[in-house]
Amino acid sequence: MQTMKALFFLFSISFCLLNTSVYLCAQNKVVKKELSTTADTLWNQLDKAGNKQGNWFLKTNAERGEENTTSYGFYNHGMKEGLWYVLDEMNELLRIENYKNNLLDGENKFYERGYLICIGHYRSVSSKYKYDTIKVEDPVSGKFKQVVVPAEKGTTKHGTWEFFDAPSGELLKIEEWQVDERIFIKSYDKNKEDTAFINARTRSLPHVKNNYFKPPPNKRFLLLN
Template sequence: MRSILFVFLMFSASSFAQWKSYKLTSTGDTLNRIDKLDRKWGPWKLHYDNVRGEPGYEEEGWFEKNRKEGEWRLFTLMGDLVGIEYYKWGLKDSICRYFTRDGELKLEQSWKALNPDKEYDTLEIEDPDKFDTYRTVVIKNEGAAIKHGVWKYYDPASGRVIRSELYTLGKLEQEAKVPVTTEKKPVAKPKEVVEFEKKNSGKKKVRYKDGSTGG
């Protein structure tokens, strides 16, 4: 039994030693890891205070080599889920959704990340003159994600789309406006919000302590 415990402790010490700093949760998991090259890795939780009238918020997600990757979730400082974003190469990519504090969908954004390690990148876009036909476009990389696809603005009370915008490689192609309805209808919450509320029902916010190992 002692030998097993010794091996476990040695493994844990070795795992922590590779990080320049980290935070340790109450369950023993590590967050906010920074390696010896000052790169962010693994699960991270970021906190932003209220600034000049703008409400503070927190976001949780994953870093790879100092870049955001995959799904990131945004919360109010009270713990309400208000956004789900997706990242690739540290840039927004795919459909990002934003909600009211009551969990009603209010905005969908469509982004396309370009590989920041390349001066030029290629994308497949649909040919407007030929159905289900695509062409390859070479784009100069400006170091940021570009708007690409349909952006939808919702009336949270009714769930209806009140405005939509179509972007192709950052260019606004068309905009459609729909009158806002005054009739309030019961609208089902997005499944991401329902799953979050069900999973976190009755739970307290995770506490963590600093595990810095120094510079």
């Protein structure tokens, strides 16, 4: 946890981009300066078609009781891709999101006061066609089958979801979801056998991939991969 906080502190003292200005933090003092150098213009760029391209900072104003957040990650011609980091008003990490074609896909992590409280998995639905197919497992027979999912769903909770106690990090509960339907839930004390089971189970799921999109090396800039 300390390592994670240290990484984000180092990041926050480098750049905090809001609109067209950069906020640099030196010795706990925030200093604002206008964009002027080549390095500054590496952020928040558009492609020739006017779509967001490359590394971006986004500031989201609070709605319906939610807090203001700042997020940063990579756009591929207007589509969020790969890892995105979401911070609260105090620059504490809230979420590490994974995107594919602008939709949540794969492993996502959720934090509270800097502590990891949940690891969950999403499965994005292809928008190229009216319907997409997702492979699911029958919880009784263990056999896999394809189910048809409307593309308008966008993304679904699909895979294992682990919930942890903060700050101890102990596992409190595990759930398994298939296309937004919870098929399994268990609360227990975590031990080595549980850990091995969860890891093996997660790796065996048909939608889990380890080759998430990463921006080309020359397009990355302080993204914590």
